[in-house]
Amino acid sequence: MPVTETASDKLWKRRDRKTQLTVWGVQFVCLMIFVYCWSLVSEKTIWEFVYDAPRQAGDMASRMVPPAWDYMDKLWLAIWDTINIATLGTLMAVVMAFPIAFLAARNTTPSVVFVRPIALFIIVSSRSINSLLWALMLVTIIGPGVMAGVLAIGFRSIGFCAKLLYEAIEEIDTTQVEAVTATGASGPQILHYGIVPQILPAFAGISVFRWDINIRESTVLGLVGAGGIGLQLNASINNVAWTQVSLILLVILGTVIVSEWVSAKVRHAII
């Protein structure tokens, strides 16, 4: 902490001159980048629409109330589909993530040189593609419907679950594994008695956590035709049926809150 002494007093400053200048410099560069990006986006924006937006928003809001409650009859199936997409997708993901995580973890992989990079590549590519992009691909390949949604959620979640799981496997207590090995256990037995019990709570926690995220994501998959409540949302917006839209938004809100509550409860019970 730099302190400058003047004739009468000591003056404390948070940074010395050099650090302060560096901080200002970094801030200035960041600001310039921001301004540059902003100007590029601004070029592509029709500002008249933006100025008009508050009025539009008010207009839209006034058309949204009251929600069309009787439309609810048609939504139950969509909600059921949405939950199925999330649940079956998560199930598929955890089943596939389990072996991949063991192949990717440094301490359980059969080969660090050959198998581990492949497993890591599967994890990375699954994680980098958003579930909506997966859905877009799968809808073109296998056609619109719940099936595409389940697979999209599944493919997206494999990477997430496998990554967290293999990190958990790498952090296990090796003394327990050694103890099991010392009894003369075979490879699969070591896995079963030494490693799996240690990661099972983490595994269950990860699955529930991902399920919660997947509920959120499966509400939008319908926008590209992959089933669930997003289909209804898209249809209602295209038909400018704003009272239906507001009901659907409320339903999504409710589903997300319930799933968050369930996942918090379950994770609390496990950990």
Added chain:
Amino acid sequence: MNTANMKSRTWKKPPFIESPMLRWGLVVGGAFYLALAFGTMDVNWGRVADGIPRGQRFVSAFFPPDFVSRAGDIFDGILESLWITIISTVAGIAISIPVGLGAARNLSPRPVYLASRAILAISRTFPEIIIALFAVKLFGFGPFAGFIALSVGTVGFYGKLLAEDIEDMDPSQAEAVRATGAGWFQWLNYAVQPQVMPRMIGLGMYRLDINFRESAVVGIVGGGGIGATLLTSFDRYEFDSAAAILLVIIGIVMAVEYSSSYIRKWVQ
């Protein structure tokens, strides 16, 4: 323990869920749910079978992907995604700082706290895509709508974490600074900010990473960026261009992820 029993004593691994009622209840309930779910899932197997050759065509388009014939569009789309990512991260964080301060229980009075928490809850609930959908309706097609959607998402994410971080800070340092007679802003600047800063820079980088991923999809609903280019190439069945775009997205996501984790390590 008598010796007669010792011989036949075998050990069994204790089950993960102790209560047998709950364990079997979960198994039966799960099986019932699965039966019901698969029963109601209406899959058009004929269409799936039709899709297999198309899927093969799609997969074979990856070898080799066609970067060339749409190179201009891909380049523009990626740049637009990057601009959206940067400005929405900056703007979102700038907005989330006052909201996050308001949502920290140890900092703000009860009404402000409740209002800020409500803002955070609302902006966090809806996926960015739904916000983008409405932003497109309000602001028209283009990157501005994507920018709005991602900023709202950033506020919900960053504001909540900032508030939690401030709630977890060490109160003795804050008290010490306050005891020197510092004003509210000085107190914020010298007591609160240094404590939360390293973690918040890390989270900012993390959010930049998330925003890039999301910026690739807001285009699907009209929010600008590479998503729009990707959707067009899918609609035209130009799978080799689509494959190229996906590979570019994966590449940039990986680059952003590695650099952001590097910066996070460097800051902490």
